[in-house]
Amino acid sequence: MAEARCAVSQPRIEPDDEEVKYPSRNTFRVWRRFLVKRFYRTRNLIYNGLWPTPIWNLGVLIFILLTLQLVQGSRTRWPSTILWQFADSINIPTDLPYGLSEILVSIFFGLIFFIALLYVRRYLLRLLLSYRGWMYETPRSQGLCTKLWGLTVRLVSGYSPLLYSCQQSLPRLPVPSLNETLTKLIDSLIPLYGENSNEIIALKKQAEEFAVSPGPKLQHILVLKSWWALNWVTDWWEKYIYLRxxxxxxxxxxxxxxxxxxxxxxxxxxxxxxxxxxxxxxxxxxxxxxxxxxxxxxxxxxxxxxxxxxxxxxxxxxxxxxxxxxxxxxxxxxxxxxxxxxxxxxxxxxxxxxxxxxxxxxxxxxxxxxxxxxxxxxxxxxxxxxxxxxxxxxxxxxxxxxxxxxxxxxxxxxxxxxxxxxxxxxxxxxxxxxxxxxxxxxxxxxxxxxxxxxxxxxxxxxxxxxxxxxxxxxxxxxxxxxxxxxxxxxxxxxxxxxxxxxxxxxxxxxxxxxxxxxxxxxxxxxxxxxxxxxxxxxxxxxxxDLVVRMFDFYGKGFIKTAKVSPDAYVQSALQLTYYTYYKKLALTYESSMTRLYLLGRTETVRSLTSNLAEFVRSMHDETVSKEKKVSLLRKACNKHQGLYRDAMNGKGIDRHLFGLYVLSEALGYDCQFLKQTLTLPWTLSTSQQPQQQIATSPDCNLPEYDAKLGPGGGFGPVSDTGYGISYMIAGNKKIFFHVSSKRSAQITDSTRFMDILFQTLCDMRNLFE
The missing domain is CATH 3.30.559.70 (Choline/Carnitine o-acyltransferase, domain 2)
Incomplete structure (x- = not known):
């Protein structure tokens, strides 16, 4: 039946007629396309393979070596002596007519010096890009060390890179310290359970036992993988989190x-x-x-x-x-x-x-x-x-x-x-x-x-x-x-x-x-x-239950006048909203990128901190002054901004715990500690979306683009009883929010959450008036 339907209703495909009428023309076109693509592909491979050292450096090196030999006029003077002695030892012809031997030796050693220069610049750039001090300084308050570092990076980087030119010069993602990860994990859960709660006491005991065994063994294997793998976590993340x-x-x-x-x-x-x-x-x-x-x-x-x-x-x-x-x-x-x-x-x-x-x-x-x-x-x-x-x-x-x-x-x-x-x-x-x-x-x-x-x-x-x-x-x-x-x-x-x-x-x-x-x-x-x-x-x-709205009472412009990070400010508002709604705090996931490292993807920022918990509770305490609340808010935002920077710099804890868990499963260890910490539900799963990534895009703050801003997008909740929240801080005047939840949870309501969120943002602004 399908073949009959195809014969009756299927339109006639033009390529078949074209190939029958003009076979030679098609053959020429196919070969032309193939050669053009092969040319550009080969050119880009060579370009990327040589970056950050331009090919003209090879010509300069050859010219310098040739000039040096011809000007000296003798093969017995230094440094020509070293070149010719080495040339003799590897059987490079040196008895050719005058000038030809010099050209041959110059090309050979010029190529060697060029390759050496290539790898020196590449590894030097990788070493320079491993420096992260610049991230903890604002562009207006950079120290002399950071300024000199930035200038050196630009000099070593050389000419304009293609899309994939920088890949071989990017640093590898480091493996965090095991003890630091365990300490940060406990600190992130204290505001959720309480410092002296039974949950935290039990968790500390499990962490101490894990730090003795099998934690160190798993850590050593993870470090070994980081030495040979391009990225020690990305392949596992793609395989086990997504594809499996x-x-x-x-x-x-x-x-x-x-x-x-x-x-x-x-x-x-x-x-x-x-x-x-x-x-x-x-x-x-x-x-x-x-x-x-x-x-x-x-x-x-x-x-x-x-x-x-x-x-x-x-x-x-x-x-x-x-x-x-x-x-x-x-x-x-x-x-x-x-x-x-x-x-x-x-x-x-x-x-x-x-x-x-x-x-x-x-x-x-x-x-x-x-x-x-x-x-x-x-x-x-x-x-x-x-x-x-x-x-x-x-x-x-x-x-x-x-x-x-x-x-x-x-x-x-x-x-x-x-x-x-x-x-x-x-x-x-x-x-x-x-x-x-x-x-x-x-x-x-x-x-x-x-x-x-x-x-x-x-x-x-x-x-x-x-x-x-x-x-x-x-x-x-x-x-x-x-x-x-x-x-x-x-x-x-x-x-x-x-x-x-x-x-x-x-x-x-x-x-x-x-x-x-x-x-x-x-x-x-x-x-x-x-x-x-x-x-x-x-x-x-x-x-x-999905709700999408635009908050246009204020945006990034006002938040910056409050001297806090816009992202940290919104995260504080989300936590305060949840506390206002449910009278308790929420374990919160915020995604952060690790693309400063080769094959980097994401890391988790645990937004709920003790500083944020203190600010949230103060907002429901009428005895706390506005000045004190503002101070607590700034302290919480500074803490969050530090955590976000740490996550971008490979100092997060969740991908580290995930890597340790994958190894424990592969080696047959039954690590209840890892299972318990990795299966805690993310009540709030959040993500900020970038507004502008293309440098040549028009300024989104101009009035003529007010209605043309992109509101971003959204996703579903991670927890069955939680919320999936994405937001886009669109210029100086607007913030778009996407809030999703599951109706089957019964305790969640995206519309109610959004209403409280907007009121919370207004209340937070009132602190600065």
Missing amino acids: GRSSLPINSNYYTMDHSFWKPTSRQISRAAVTLNQFMVFKQKLDHEEVRPLLIRNTIPSCMYQYERIYATTRIPGHEIDVLLHNNASKHVAVLRKGLIYRLHMFDMDDKLLSPASLEEQIQWIIEDADKHQDDHSYAEKCLPAFTCIDRQTWADIRKQYFSEGINKESLDIIENAVFFITLETIAVDTLIERGQYLMQGDGKSIWFDKSFNLIYFTNGRMGLNCEHSYADAPAVGHCQEFVMTNELIQPLYTKDGFAVKDPNFKQGKMKVPQRLIWDLPESINPHIDMALSFALKSKENI
Whole structure:
């Protein structure tokens, strides 16, 4: 039946005709593309391999050595003597006509000196980047030592790096001290239980026993791994936290991001999709050519960029015990979902040119019309296939093996899993922040392919957003990509006054390939699995209570006048909000990046400290003066800022405890101490999202961009009885909050929490009046 349906309704694919008519032309084009790609790839490999030492240094060294020999005019004078003696010892010809031997010796020793210089600069830069004193000083109060260090880093770094040039010069993530980690762990739990509580007394005893055995042995093995591994924790983190996780991806792992907060560049769904698809592919090409510059903190200190390698064309393939990541960077098509039908859309024409926004408008219009025409030709199961990506990984792996391991089903699934990304052309409109967030987080149960690295969802009113898988990269990497697209929508004339994509009169698009509707051959026995998956997805969706709001009473501008860190200030407000609501403190997780180290990902900042607990309680004590409360707040914020910096510098405790636990399990130790500390529920799981990562982006504080700020995105709660909170401090006047919880908890209420949070922020400002 599937073959018959394909023959009747499948559009004719243009590439076949082209290849038959012009075989020689196609062969030439294929070879040309191959040679061009190979050239740029080889050039970038050489460029990155030599960084930070430019190739012209080799010419300078050869010139100096040659000049030295010719000017001296004798092989018996120092330092020429040493060069010629060494040349004789390794059988370099020295009896050639005058000048040729000197050139040969100069080239040989110039190359040796160049390689030595290369490695000296690289390891010197790695040593310099290991210095972290600059992070504990504000840019305006840097000491002379830090200023000299920064100048030295710039001199050693040399010329402008490509995307991955700095990777070999980044320092390795250090292993924290075992005793310091145990001490910090107990300190982080004292405000939760009380210093003299039974829980803390028992925990101290367990920590002392662990510090005797088997802690030191596990620590030594971890240090040994740090000597040979590029990063001693990242591979375990990706494997055990993400890929071995058997729970469903929506809510538990994936996250979402929104486009502009209130402004829309167009109300036309097709045009918005066409323009942004083109821009996302332009960014991919920049990544492929390494034209995106590495992120530099204070325009000096590079960050690790390895996560950018898998942003595009990556899919998390379900496995029975562990998932795997499929990455196909050669992919040139995307998968498009419309009314349950999935299409293969080629992003390049027959001449291997990226489709322009105007051409994509035509292709997307064709898909919409074809889906409207043929939606009744396909079964209920065929139109609900994305629901399988909503269920637990083991069940999805079993279904995938049973129904999608061969034949046309495997071919169609391969097209989806090898696509650059997945696109949903929705038939509904969402406008408010809450509506957009709720849909982007989970869709309708059958509209998002959660296994893909990221999904682009387009609504009928021109709104859009992303749903992203988490195992391959963290949110800032994808946020950088999205910021590129959103920024170009602001500063470039991509749309006409009527909302259509602008056509470039000088651009000539080659012959395009017609989109291909995917065909499936699904037996009736799959229907119960579809019903189960869809039911599970809808039940999970109904259980999530998500609220997204903008706080615009004040923002970063006022917080800085209070002389505290904006992030620490918001964290204090979150803890105070929870205490006001529940009359108790909450164990809080805040994510921090460790990308100052090679292959670094994240570390945990334990925001709940004794200083913060003292401030929170003082806010509910009318006998404490405003001045005292302000003093306690600043003390708590300074403590938090120190913890955040420590986490970025590899001095956190949670990844260390995780690494020790992985080793204890591998070596057969039953460490109840580690199990207990690592399974404590994070009542508040929080994350701050960066507002601007591209240096050339316009100033978001300008009035004309007030409605165009990105509100960021959100995620589900980690604890069944807790909250998932993300926030974006958007310029000087606004803060966007995303608060999620589970309705099944009964004790949580995202709306109530948000209401108290906004009142808390107002109360905290009143302290400074």
